[in-house]
Amino acid sequence: MSQSNLFVEVHILQSLPPSNVNRDDSGTPKQAVYGGARRARVSSQAWKRATRTEYARNVAEADRATRTKRIAALLGERLARGAAEGGAGLENGQADRLAAALLEPLGITKSSKKDDQSAYLLFFGKKQLDALVTMLDGRAAELSALADNDLKEEVKKLPVVATLSTGHPAEVALFGRMVADLPALNVDASVQVAHALSTHTVRTEFDYYTAVDDENTEDHGAGMIGTVEFNSSTLYRYAVLGVHQLRDNLTDTVETRRAAVRFIDAFTRSMPTGHQNSFAHRTLPHLVMLTVRSDQPVNLVSAYEEPITGVTGLAAESVVRLADELNTVSDTWGNKPLRVLATYTAVSDKVTEVLGPPLPFPALLDSVGTLVDEWLDTGALAPIETAVADA
Template identity: 55%
Template sequence: MTVRAYIDVHVVQTVPPANLNRDDQGNPKEAVYGGVRRSRVSSQAWKRATRLHFDERAATPDRATRTKRIAAELAGRITSTTGLEQEAAGRVADALLAQLGLSQGRKAGDTAYLLFYGNSQLDEVAALVDDSVAELAALDDKGLAEAVTDLPVAEQFKTGHPVGVALFGRMVADIPALNVDAAVQVAHALSTHEAQLEFDYFTAVDDENEKEETGAGMIGTIGFNSATLYRYATVGFQQLTDNLGGDTEAALQALGGFVDSFARSAPTGYQNSFAHRTRPSLVAVVVRTDQPVNLVSAFEEPIPAESGIAAASARRLAQEHSTATGMWGDAPLYTAASHTFTADDPGTKDTAEALAQAFGDPVTFPALLAGLREQVANTVGESA
């Protein structure tokens, strides 16, 4: 019997003045929730930050790439492994990828959309012609297309998915056979309180100005805000395992890596201007068997704009979890929280107690990851 396991990740994180994720006007994205305007960071922005953080710690063959320039990437691999000159390698690469039926983009050599693939998958495609690439390159276009027809190009993209593709999925609208259902869902991050858009008026001085010249060499404005954000993501462990070919150990490693990277990563918008990197005040995980549960309803009534917003947000989140669990009769398999609030501080005593009641005694972040792995492994083992 297969036991479904959903791993919910709840994060409370305070970000100083920043523009993490800009809209079409160049200002921080916003949303109206609970009748007030909130700071917002799109799920796409934080998923990309998480994926890049994850990939930086993975071996090169295990990384995933998302690009329109897959033909050029494949040609480069063919050239590096066989020594074939670039133009000829490009012809062979185009013939191989033509089997997939990818729609072509406006720019020559580009696909019409970003294709998400594993580096090792593209290596396997290049390896299909290692022993015959010189003969293939000598053929005319028609002969080349016919010669590679029987090579299993599509099959290389349907198996052996890297963790990035297994976690975040892949959609190719006109080739459903290449689709991979995502194991991860990520919500848009929202401020737990009302947020105000502000503008930084800046000037830049020309270092080579003559002494008699005054004024700025450039002036401008950058929109920014500051916020305590509620961030949420959930992982379907069964889907993750299926995407990784049924490899439970690989899925457990991917789960731990995702939670770690989701907690530690941040979008890089205007990071040189604002140096906005912080770490969460709270990371809580809940393992459920019924369905994922986003606790953003804790903040439908915005946290008052006063000191201690992070502590009030964490306390409100804990209370929402406890209330919802009691109301619905939930029995999560595992709950744990790592946070910075202590009962020794009068200002956070109530928060620490609420968090302990909701998620158990606080643990370090490494201990949270270790406990999560152990619980999910035991759950999977019991269901096998």
């Protein structure tokens, strides 16, 4: 049975105390103008990095991905390991030379500033480096003994690009990879992440601080004086996971289900770490809403084009506004989500009517995992009326 697309959208409302989680080049918390009002902003890049870090916490070291300019050094280290450790047992010089030759077909050139680094970052799985060693099939010593031109010709016969184009770890399958010089290595991301925006207007404030020299007993002056900029905000965060793309990237249904659930968990719990020791800003969301669609993703930031004023609290009003926008978009455009699942503290019967009964977060993760399983098995989700009747 042919499968339709399946999008799982994650909508989060989360309040941050005074903080500076993502700053610009001058140290100011990032901002954006939306709806004619100045908003707090956390870039998608910052939150994707935080999500990848959170995701990796529950992944075995050998199964993780890494994004680095040091791929040649890492491959050289593996080639220098003994056979018992999965390496080729080469001397360091031989290992580095062979690693450079193997990576040459990828167009990975050395940085003009640092000889041990490539000119650009490459995102890959640690197991994929092990696969390159396995690909040599015991010929590492033979190849490393060849003259430069002969080595180059032999490497051309090896499936280096194909080896790095398969067996992607979940992190690469989720966030994708783009290599401008070699499109064959590109991996289409199955996740899109929006810049987080405050649902209300913000202004930047300044913390004037001093540090005391503990050993200075001669005067009462400060040993250091400085300022740090900050704001506080209730943020609307949005990401969408294309389960169909994730399945294509991983080619494994069990891992697809596992990665989908882990991504939602990691995105929800993650937090950029800018100035974290100064502000201890880590919080959990007020609301996590999942909308499941087969047609197209819909970012609901339009709920906050008119800024929240906070008469009865920024978070509570933001929840109500989001539920209203979901209803309005569904009625106006006729693309009601296939499912809505939400973890939140009920603020009104109207919100519960739109979002459904609030679920504990572990139950929400279990529910979306079940939906992904159903789609992977059948290629579609049963209509909600049938699902309720069968229950």
